[in-house]
Amino acid sequence: MLIDFILLFLFAGVPYYVFFEKTKSLGKEKIFLLSAFLVICGMIVSSMFPHEIAMPFIVVAFVASLFSLYKANKTNNLYKLSYYVLFFNAPMLIMFETKESILYGISLLVTLFGIYLMGTYYARSYGSANYKSVSGITLVTPYAGLILTIYFTSLALYPPFPNALLFLNGILSSEINGIWYLAVIVIFFGNFLIAMRVMAKTVFGKPNDNVHYIDVAPKERVLHLAIFALLLVLSVVGLQEVLS
Numbered sequence: 641m642l643i644d645f646i647l648l649f650l651f652a653g654v655p656y657y658v659f660f661e662k663t664k665s666l667g668k669e670k671i672f673l674l675s676a677f678l679v680i681c682g683m684i685v686s687s688m689f690p691h692e693i694a695m696p697f698i699v700v701a702f703v704a705s706l707f708s709l710y711k712a713n714k715t716n717n718l719y720k721l722s723y724y725v726l727f728f729n730a731p732m733l734i735m736f737e738t739k740e741s742i743l744y745g746i747s748l749l750v751t752l753f754g755i756y757l758m759g760t761y762y763a764r765s766y767g768s769a770n771y772k773s774v775s776g777i778t779l780v781t782p783y784a785g786l787i788l789t790i791y792f793t794s795l796a797l798y799p800p801f802p803n804a805l806l807f808l809n810g811i812l813s814s815e816i817n818g819i820w821y822l823a824v825i826v827i828f829f830g831n832f833l834i835a836m837r838v839m840a841k842t843v844f845g846k847p848n849d850n851v852h853y854i855d856v857a858p859k860e861r862v863l864h865l866a867i868f869a870l871l872l873v874l875s876v877v878g879l880q881e882v883l884s
Contacts, residue, residue, distance in 0.1 A: 650682030653727030718759030776847035796835035805878025
């Protein structure tokens with residue numbers, strides 16, 4: 641029971657919704673880093689004390705996930721989006737078996753860290769991490785457009801990106817029940833719709849004539865290339881897990 645409480649606390653965004661959102665003691669750019677750290681702690685706890693999560697905790701995590709989906713759909717800020725999506729995927733981190741949960745969690749964190757870095761790029765280039773007014777970037781800042789396309793395609797659970805393969809592997813390795821079916825459907829389509837919504841608003845469309853566009857700097861491209869390489873490695877791992 642104690643482990644259930646700990647994992648729910650670490651995976652489902654409880655510190656954020658209970659404390660940080662109300663007090664605003666941390667900036668948006670720092671909350672993702674703290675949330676990612678807590679999720680990593682949760683994965684360590686899960687690996688050290690493997691056990692089956694009780695159904696009431698799964699239900700609570702799923703309700704919190706739906707709230708995170710609502711928040712992710714409302715925000716236009718890449719910083720906020722990164723940790724809302726992390727909280728949104730919490731049921732999968734709780735319901736998957738330990739190994740599958742850790743692999744999917746790592747892949748998700750890598751993808752969201754890339755989106756977080758793009759939020760930093762937006763904040764520096766356009767004054768904030770809000771993307772709503774910065775439309776059509778693929779036409780005027782092709783590197784930024786390509787980078788965001790790769791991250792959000794991975795987030796949308798498109799194969800052969802690792803999120804999709806490790807999500808599938810988690811499904812194949814888990815016991816099936818009613819709440820499981822519902823959670824899988826909601827998480828799958830939620831990730832897809834969130835990713836497509838952001839891409840439609842900032843990657844595609846007509847460039848805003850009132851915005852001075854600045855593409856991703858060469859040093860940043862190298863960093864994102866390293867993240868893409870890590871995603872490729874995770875894709876290979878995911879394919880091996882699915883086929884094994």
